[in-house]
Amino acid sequence: MNTIHRSTVLIVDDTPDNITLISGLLKDKYNTKVATSGATALQIVASSKVDLILLDIMMPDVDGFETCRRLKADPSSAAIPVVFLTAKSLQEDEAMGRSVGAVDFLRKPVNPDQLFSRVAVHLK
Template sequence: MSTVQQRKTVLIVDDTPDNITLLAGLLKDQYNTKVATSGATALQIVASSQVDLILLDIMMPGMDGYETCRRLKADPASSGIPVIFLTAKSQPEDEAKGRSVGAVEFLRKPVSPPVLFGYVAANLR
């Protein structure tokens, strides 16, 4: 098996291109990355390809991150994929809501690269 096949795939879901560029750049040396700019696109990618972990923005037009996570967790095919919320939201109730819909972690933007790497690695074990 080649190294590329052994690499885990992280789906980055964010409606801000700069955030996607930053996250994909941080993760590209250790992981395969896929990107989606909306919750609906994220659901399509997860339904059609292998994804091992999802980094999910909360505030997006259309379907927000909470609803995207709810739908992922409601589908047996994707319910086991760890979801880490990345958000500018900082209130305790935002984190509580994120965990209630199935997120395993809640990271605030701007994200610290060492913290991001730690959370991603821990949830892919």
């Protein structure tokens, strides 16, 4: 029996349409999990294996920066690559994201080709 290991991508966004779009794009190649808040994302990561996190920055309660900070502070999740998904395009936002541990940024609206290539690169 030939089972191909599929990486698991956690999509964290407070906008259901964004989750639907991105999980729809990724579902053929990857297992996807979704969270609509940073707190839920942290619970999912604590209880299951996740290989990559696509994380929205602007969310209520716990924003993407704080979620990333918490992920990187926990030894069990510190090695998971975090790619921020954001409509923000300022250098300061990118600098802030990198300072809390993000490996990459994808701008919204998401370009499918960019999404596929960035996800593939960070899962290698």
